[in-house]
Amino acid sequence: MPRQHYKANLAKHQEGLLDILQRAGLDVLWRDNDGGCKGVCERIRHAEVQDWTPDLNCNDDGCVMKVY
Known part of the structure; x- marks a missing residue:
């Protein structure tokens, strides 16, 4: 929807790519x-970066971050 035709109410009721990916079964995180x-990100799982702590697997050789 071009800026000159933008309608907030209409935009609020349309799906974006993240909504579609989530509906298709992908685990989406913003x-x-x-x-x-x-x-x-209103309808998908979201988190603040500063609140996110990586899951580290540490031993005597160092740490490896688990990637999900």
């Missing part, structure tokens, strides 16, 4: 690092 998702 990691916010810039002060908000501007509504993009």
Whole structure:
């Protein structure tokens, strides 16, 4: 929807790519690092980057971050 035809109510009731991916069965997570998702992440799981701590597997040789 071009800016000159933008309607907030209409935009709020449309799906974005993340909604479609989640509906298709993908596990979607928005990691916010810039002060908000501007509504993009309203219907998907989201977390603030500063609240996220990586899951580290540490031993005598060092640490390995588990990637999900």
